[in-house]
Amino acid sequence: MDIAFNVTRKCNKGCDYCYLSLTGEELSFDKIREILESVDVETVTLTGGEPLMHPDIKELLSFLSQRGNHIHLLSNGILLTEDYLPAISEANAELFVTYNDSNKKISGNLHEANQRGIDVNLHHVLTERSVASLDDVCQNINFAKSLLLLYPTDLGQEIVNMYDPEKWFPLLDRAISITQLHGIKTYFEQAFAKKGLDLAKQQPCPTGKDLFIDANGMSYPCCLLVDKVQGNERLVPVRMNPKKCNFIRDNPLPDSSDYIRICPIVITDRYDGSFQFPSHLGEKK
Numbered sequence: 001m002d003i004a005f006n007v008t009r010k011c012n013k014g015c016d017y018c019y020l021s022l023t024g025e026e027l028s029f030d031k032i033r034e035i036l037e038s039v040d041v042e043t044v045t046l047t048g049g050e051p052l053m054h055p056d057i058k059e060l061l062s063f064l065s066q067r068g069n070h071i072h073l074l075s076n077g078i079l080l081t082e083d084y085l086p087a088i089s090e091a092n093a094e095l096f097v098t099y100n101d102s103n104k105k106i107s108g109n110l111h112e113a114n115q116r117g118i119d120v121n122l123h124h125v126l127t128e129r130s131v132a133s134l135d136d137v138c139q140n141i142n143f144a145k146s147l148l149l150l151y152p153t154d155l156g157q158e159i160v161n162m163y164d165p166e167k168w169f170p171l172l173d174r175a176i177s178i179t180q181l182h183g184i185k186t187y188f189e190q191a192f193a194k195k196g197l198d199l200a201k202q203q204p205c206p207t208g209k210d211l212f213i214d215a216n217g218m219s220y221p222c223c224l225l226v227d228k229v230q231g232n233e234r235l236v237p238v239r240m241n242p243k244k245c246n247f248i249r250d251n252p253l254p255d256s257s258d259y260i261r262i263c264p265i266v267i268t269d270r271y272d273g274s275f276q277f278p279s280h281l282g283e284k285k
């Protein structure tokens with residue numbers, strides 16, 4: 001089993017598409033330690049908000065590494081500087097950095113991380129606008145171990161334009177043809193399945209397998225549902241029936257569509273077409 005922590009709901013960026021309510025709440029180091037003492041986990045994902053803004057992030061990285069955990073650190077890349085890179089490198093943490101447009105500062109930080117031997121993976125929230133930068137992004141960060149194309153998801157705030165399948169699949173094709181040119185291992189969020197096919201009948205759902213802990217210390221089915229469903233005080237993976245999932249139920253496609261919506265965060269391997277849960281990507285070498 002793996003575990004992910006929303007260590008903080010603070011962020012220093014404020015992306016216009018962010019699905020998470022940035023309340024400033026923080027999960028204490030003591031609480032994280034207490035949780036980890038009661039479960040048996042391998043990979044620990046630190047996310048947020050911006051996890052590098054957690055006041056005890058360096059101690060936390062060192063603690064996890066001493067426990068022998070593999071660490072996935074999700075970040076917007078702004079704080080990946082001299083101040084934090086040594087702790088990340090010493091903990092042997094793997095980076096997953098959202099990089100949608102070319103940005104000199106973040107690119108410089110990622111180059112520095114790479115030079116220190118840290119594994120850098122990219123997350124790219126794919127839009128018609130961002131695809132224009134994708135060639136630059138790949139050229140610039142050509143050492144990226146993998147790149148994940150994310151489907152822009154709106155959780156009811158009505159701030160994100162969610163693509164219909166007729167727009168999304170051609171956009172994905174365009175993006176994948178670019179990443180392929182650069183030879184970067186690519187994963188994507190497929191977000192839809194054709195009606196009647198096996199995938200539509202047996203929708204993949206990441207819940208029930210791993211633990212997702214929000215900044216309040218409670219467990220939730222997954223990162224998208226932390227503000228949508230009640231937290232569970234028991235530290236057990238929370239299962240969600242995809243047919244009753246709040247996100248899928250609240251965002252149906254018209255009956256006339258050839259597609260149904262599936263969990264937007266289930267990841268497809270560009271090469272073998274298999275489905276993965278985000279925290280298990282590292283297992284695919």
Ligand SMILES: C[S@@+](CC[C@H](N)C(=O)[O-])C[C@H]1O[C@@H](n2cnc3c(N)ncnc32)[C@H](O)[C@@H]1O
Pocket residue numbers: 011017018019020047048049050051074075076096097098123124125150151152153154160
């Ligand atoms: C909430 S962020 C936290 C980590 C870090 N601050 C970052 O931006 O990478 C976790 C992941 O969600 C992605 N994300 C945020 N809002 C999204 C949205 N509306 N649709 C799809 N992905 C989103 C980010 O790109 C990132 O990969």
Ligand code: SF4
Pocket residue numbers: 011012013014015018019020048049050075076
């Ligand atoms: S950097 Fe991450 S947490 Fe911060 S606003 Fe952007 S997506 Fe949300």
